Amino acid sequence: MLSHSVEDYLKAIYELEEDFGLVTTSLLAVHLDVRPASVTGMVQKLAKARPRLVNYERHRGVGLTPAGRQIALEVIRHHRLIELYLAQALGYEWDRVDAEAEKLEHVISEEFEDKIAALLGDPTTDPHGDPIPAKDGTVAEASRRPLTSSQPGETVRVARVRDDDPAFLRYLAELGVTLNAIVQVADRAPFDGPLHVVVGARTHALGRSVTDKIFVEPQ
Amino acid sequence: MLSHSVEDYLKAIYELEEDFGLVTTSLLAVHLDVRPASVTGMVQKLAKARPRLVNYERHRGVGLTPAGRQIALEVIRHHRLIELYLAQALGYEWDRVDAEAEKLEHVISEEFEDKIAALLGDPTTDPHGDPIPAKDGTVAEASRRPLTSSQPGETVRVARVRDDDPAFLRYLAELGVTLNAIVQVADRAPFDGPLHVVVGARTHALGRSVTDKIFVEPQ
DNA sequence: ACCCTAATTTAGCCTTGCCTAAATATTGTC
DNA sequence: GACAATATTTAGGCAAGGCTAAATTAGGGT
Missing domain, CATH: 2.30.30.90 (Ferrous iron transport protein A (FeoA))
Incomplete structure (x- = not known):
């Protein structure tokens, strides 16, 4: 079991890689609302983990390894499924789903994930239009045209x-x-x-x- | 915001008080699956908190203060509402709801609580027959006849x-x-x-x- | 009343993940 | 190509909440 913190880092690295290409220490720090020094510490830890979760080059930036990407996708699948479930099943407004999903994503079991996915009909898009990764790790291409x-x-x-x-x-x-x-x-x-x-x-x-x-x- | 750990202690103290009367260090340790020394440490911390959350007498035991009881009841309300929601809305078996609720109870917002309570019709009993505390802190009497x-x-x-x-x-x-x-x-x-x-x-x-x-x- | 056992507490340590301040590396500009 | 500005890393600490081992206390049995 990985800590919530580790899951948050991996998720953030995935999303920043998608949105900006290169993931720097300061970008991560802003995104995760921690100090850059803390990011350096955690990133070094993720790079030393076996299996290695990120590729890290000092002063340059960080990227996910396949193992890291797999975990990131699982967390993101949780997050986006939960967002959609909150909106559809509980009547949440689209501006409220993210904060709640942020907390739930780290604690739900695979059974919970499977049950809400089935209830929602194995959806592929969350309430903000982000693609929901499939269980096998495939992700639909999202629009990149601002x-x-x-x-x-x-x-x-x-x-x-x-x-x-x-x-x-x-x-x-x-x-x-x-x-x-x-x-x-x-x-x-x-x-x-x-x-x-x-x-x-x-x-x-x-x-x-x-x-x-x-x-x-x-x- | 209280830590998950503090919430777990307060919940356990409430339930052990209900089930056994006197809450000792070792009883708490077994229930929370930690060492007695850890219980002593946390209990002393709860007794020093302002407002005080437990009444603690060395070598005798602990009990909740009104402030501690209020928090315990909120956590238990979360727990039992979630158990019922999992069973009714997601089709969980009654033996699976507790483990999932254990994790969710600490992270859901008041909005989530209110939404599932409304969907369930403001229920008063969970899938194991335990009473669900109301928002105002009142709890129905449970059967005490084994x-x-x-x-x-x-x-x-x-x-x-x-x-x-x-x-x-x-x-x-x-x-x-x-x-x-x-x-x-x-x-x-x-x-x-x-x-x-x-x-x-x-x-x-x-x-x-x-x-x-x-x-x-x-x- | 005393002693032995079981329960409890204290002392000291560890890990996680954050922080600040200081040191160091990179980069864009002249 | 040097240097200033910016980004990053290192060093050293702190709080939470566990742990083990050692010390202390309570209480029952004789």
Whole structure:
């Protein structure tokens, strides 16, 4: 049994690798809300573990080994299944599921995992559009096309929102920018100016930091 | 936020107080599967906490203060609600719910608690017949009449089974001795000999250590 | 009343995972 | 190519909550 802390590190390394490519000490520190010195300590421990869980090169960064990736995927499967279960079975709002799943993911048994997966019909996507890894470790490809890159005139479908901040998620929900919402790009101001999008009958101006976190599929 | 460990101690003290009256160091140690020396250390810490969580007298034992009792009841409410939820919503067998609830009880939010309580219709009894404390801290009286004390000829209803061991619970289930089962006491051998009980069409001989853990209501 | 046994407590140590402060490495700029 | 700014690592500590071994206390039996 691995500690919650180890599971959190492996999960974070997986997700940061996905989102940013290279995983540095400081990136992990920000993400896990600990000091960089603590990250160095833990990362060295993970690299010394048998089987080795991460590949670590001093002053450069860290990446998962196959063994580390497998554990990360199990934790992420737990997390995303739980998020979906909370939303579907218990009526949670999409901005509340992450915090609860964060705690539950480390303690549920395989039986619990299997039972909620079966009840949900072996789902492949969580309430934020992130893919749910299968038990065999396969993961569907997620959209990597930020709304930021959409051109005026395009119509797209919101496929994924890559942020856990409840305030941010509530803000989006209020605008009608929810999972699978259809959005029309009306206009883009130059120099990273706001993107104007039409959602239903309303038009909103979205800043760059917002559109960077919304991933879409062409419609 | 209290540590899982502190919550476990308070819960155990509450339950042992209920079941045995006086709570000694060694009783707690057995129950929590730690060494007596560790119990002494933690109990002293709980007694020094502000607000004080336990009353502790060296070499005599411990008991909960009102503040400690309140926390214990919250943890127990979590535990028993979760047990019932696992059984009713996820189809767990009654011998599997305890282990899972043991881990979940420490991490669920109040929102989770409220949502499953509402879904279950604000239940008052868990799958083993233990009362579920209400949010205001009130607890229904549980049966304190062990099957051991029933006389030949009596017909009783199984109201509560006070053991978490999965093997024991599966054994009882196999005999048909489940919650609310109707049982007839046929015969009692002298000198703590086995009690013969009729359940449905079958008769079983139950040893003292078994009948001590089954609590009944007159039928 | 005393002594022996069993229970309890104390003392001292270990591991985990975090922290701060100081040292060191890397990198971008001139 | 040197140096300043930034990132990372090392060193040393701390709190929690276990453990073992040794000391102490309580209580029952004679």
